[in-house]
Amino acid sequence: MISIKSHINVSLGYFLMAALLGVLLRTFVVSPMPIPINYRFIVHTHSHIALLGWVYIALTSLLYHLFLSKQGLHRKYGRIFWFTQLCLVGMLLSFPFQGYALFSIVFSTLFLVASYWFTGFFIKNVPKLLKGTNAYRCLKVALWFMVGSSVGPWAMGPIMTLLGPESIWYRLAIYFYLHFQYNGWMVFALIGLLIYFLEQHRIMMSPITFKVFFWSSGVGIILSSFLSALWTGPGLAFFLLGGMGAILQLVGLLILIRFCYVNRSLLKSELTTLQYGVLVVVSVLLLSKMLLQLLSSLPYFANLAATIMDFTIGYLHWTFLGVISVGVFFFLEYYKLIKLTKLSNLMYLLGFVFTEVLIFYKGMAAWQRWPLVDGYLMYLAYGSVLIPIAILLILWRSNTRVKGIV
Template sequence: MAIAHGRIINRWWVVSRLFLLCGAIIGLALRFYFVKPFPISFHYWLHAHSHTLLLGWIDNALLLLLYRKCFPTISRVEKICIGLLQIGVAGMLVSFPFQGYGPVAIAFSSLHLIVSDVLAGLIWIRIKAFSTAHAFAEKFVLLVRLAVAFQFLCTLGPLMLGYLSAKAEGAHALQHTAFYQLSLFYYLHFLYNGVFFYLLLALWLPLVRVKNFHLYAMAAGTVLTFAHAVLYVHEWWLWSWLAVMGSAMQLGVWLIWVKQDLQNFKQSLGWMLMAAMTLKFVLQIAGSFPPLSHLVITQRFWLMAYLHFLFLGIYTPFIWVMAGVQRKFFSYGLYYLLWLSTEGLLLMPYLFRKTHLAPEVWYACIFAAYAGLVVLLIGITYRLRVGKNGQ
């Protein structure tokens, strides 16, 4: 039985914004922890922060935008899946702060993973029926199916973690092994460089001149750039060159697309988001070799800066654009200024150490910048409405 999707999309958007609010507040509290430590299990709360924003905000928002664009109705099975996804995220949000990767959190994360695969399978089937009256629908279907394929692919990471946990004598000992780290990075890489990225392309990419060869080359680059994650646990020249090959392929395809339709790119995305996308591919090439790859491996704040670059600098503004944000300076522009300031502060701890400023000053500056960023992040998002017609 099919259900009219306007009301479901609106509720889905409300829940997604609620998860954004919770994840952002937790992240801000974690930044304040460095200014004035207070009694919490930091890594437990960090898990809650990352899972809530990745799965509760970005994954939710991209999926609902896809449903808004493609499907005039939502089946009862899909409605159940959407509801179970929210239960999974809510369960992780509540359980992670108190037990980390304990039995309850693992149960909710497993629920979310299984239901995500089921919903991805339903999307694979339904997307073929996406209005053939639309020009270049074939390429749109291909992009969505690439996102679905990467969803299935990234599922192998948690499955490997489960296998390793069963073989290991203790979960704490397992967390320090290379295979544990690789399984985790495998999941994350194909989630945000695979699922999220190809949903982004499907929702936005002007398909007038896009060739299938370019799409397959971009997908091959996504697979090859997993070598960046391998470099994190094992530095070797072969992984560096594989990462460079994949990154160069993606940068080349992206520049071809931009050159072919620059005006459309600028109008639909804006200069800042277009520049951020270009910088992503440039950073992938630069991060394939020392010293940058070594800094990302050894300096946690550098890795955090890159992840925030993706999620706060690309995916979140993209969701805003698709939801109809008005790109005005005092909201959208000011957000980017504050975001750039947080990125700069995360990358410059040694500058503060070489001065007579105490580390607490650096932490306080980061907290202040993030406080302003969170206010704008929540303010801009909560002003947007995502209905059937994007209103």
């Protein structure tokens, strides 16, 4: 029998490692390390373990738990899970020491195979009754976006061989992958899980409302991928298509938020005060993300985001640490796979907000030629420490019966 809670513990373990690597990276520029490390190699490790270890394992475990756990597929799913762990451990043991090279590329490629395996497994085995739901439609599309995002990694090998890593196509391949991972797979999967939650409590969208939401969001995700290419200085058509995609995504989100707001009394009756508060936070973060995305479709701001990397880094962390990770926390808490407390939630949000303010402040300083405050890098490193502390609190509280706010 598979213990999904243990799988979630594994995913949180990866998140903790990624967060500690983030602290290491920010400490690296403040004080000398006692052992030699390659900064760029650690960046690769940090990003891969955060995306593929924490979020991927947490989301796929949730999907199995909610849709497949009663189908008697434990052994088949177990093979997929452990094969995925082999890939992740391989990346952990190769990226810090060689960056993108033979072994890390092999394990990254095997991970893509694992994600295809899970996608086929999920789509094939979801019960027919659930296949007719709006939630399944969203989740199936999210999984296909994940599969589609792998075009980026597959293209990187030929690009490096033929054009070299300095080619704009190399960076475009990375941005293509990140766009469809973040917006297509992770965010849309979270939306699918929210619709599943609503449907389980008989809070149903009308067919026409769902149709408008679904197509606006799906087409918007595809078109907004053009925003990832605006830094190359393309023609006006790219700005128009990217802007249209951002508008469509925003329209889809506003439809969903309005639907939830109209049914807020029913939501409050099904959620604890903490859970409802977390859901509101995720909604605000996601709406802010969509507005920033729309802003980046304007030529001036597209150029600004391309030339000042702190804005790009801040936006990516806003999406990953804010929208996606807090969204995952909500579902794990609701389905009793972790235990969030006021203290762990507050600690995490403080670390997130504090570091985001500092990152965007540095971008604003570069833009407006403001001076940086003394000790900026040290403050950023200190703020980063709050996030692994919060994750440790979640792990500890989720695996003990100790009562209290911690």
